[in-house]
Amino acid sequence: MYTAEFHYLRPSTVDEAEKLFAASADARYLAGGQSLIPAMKQRLDSPSELIDISRIASLSFIRKTPGALMIGAGTRHAIVAASREVHDCIPALAVLAGLIGDPAVRHRGTLGGSIANNDPAADYPAALVALDAVVTTSRRKVAAEQFFTGMFSTALESGEIAVEVEFRVPRRAAYAKFPNPASRYAMPGVFVAEFPGEIRVAVTGAAACVFRAQEIETALKQQFAPGSLAAVDTTPDGLTSDIFASAEYRAHLIKVMAQHAVSAML
């Protein structure tokens, strides 16, 4: 299967990449390519230029700072999943990275590629929102809750590149994913993070875009235990219904996954 024709470009800096983008007719950035290339093969996307940012060395790093974990947007999932720093600092994040796709996909796919694509069932958006992350782009900083704006859409402007993500280090956190039995995409995935005086719960794979489950956060604030979610009525309003699961079933699974995550944290 062949993609439509395109012109391949490989800049060595973020600055150069943005300049190439600005001079292109209808360019896309290529990071790990694990969603973009399949989409191009299906002719769902046919850019005129492909700007390969996967070899920009400055985009790939993991660094600990006081209270935060910084991960370069070009860092591949396999690196995050196996990272000693990530395991020490936010183990749930390493677990999440190890649940994305399959091993071959994790060897190529990147953090930046995942969040810029913002697939409604992608795993990383749940981690960014629950961990109150800040995305640094080639132009500015954007809080995670403002970054993910809708199905396959983000706050990134044309040509703007996600450069790094700053994750706030929680007191404890866990990610529980109910994978679609065929595709293994989250259906849903729930990330629970506890900070001093604050509990954040983010849900992916249940609606058009990642969201915070406020009713679950409120219940957990009263008592942090799986049992406190028993009486919570997660609403199917606004959730996705498809051949795999009805909105009602997804609403139910959100609660069950949240309970699994809380159990894992205790």
Next chain:
Amino acid sequence: MALISLEVNGMPVRAEVEDRTLLVHFLREHLRLTGTHVGCDTSQCGACVVHVNGEAVKSCTMFAVQADGESILTIEGLSQDGKLHPVQAAFQEHHALQCGFCTPGMIMTAVDILARHPHADEATIRSELEGNFCRCTGYLNIIKAIRAAAEAA
């Protein structure tokens, strides 16, 4: 068109490719290394798995130009001096194939699994095989073969 130079199975290769040529088509059609298979062409089945700089990747989900300067290992490069790689030998010994179509990808993935988990147990092998589909064997003998290769190492 792009001029690329890379290493394939230890040999230097220089070639001119269309920008949109997928790595798997470059290997199969330009280099005639047809051991790497195209099963699904939708990045799911893993029949096309090769190693890029020692890591298993799906060669149908990567362009040949992206392999410029990199080192590629395919199923043809696995045996040394006419002797099967221990994972290949284990697949033969444990009858880990029926039609054989998925086998090159299974073996390249298995070698990658054992490089990262030298003493992989059954649960690890099962979860690590998530990106490789076999439609004949029910996976049991594949897992048995990989376990045997892990124990022999």
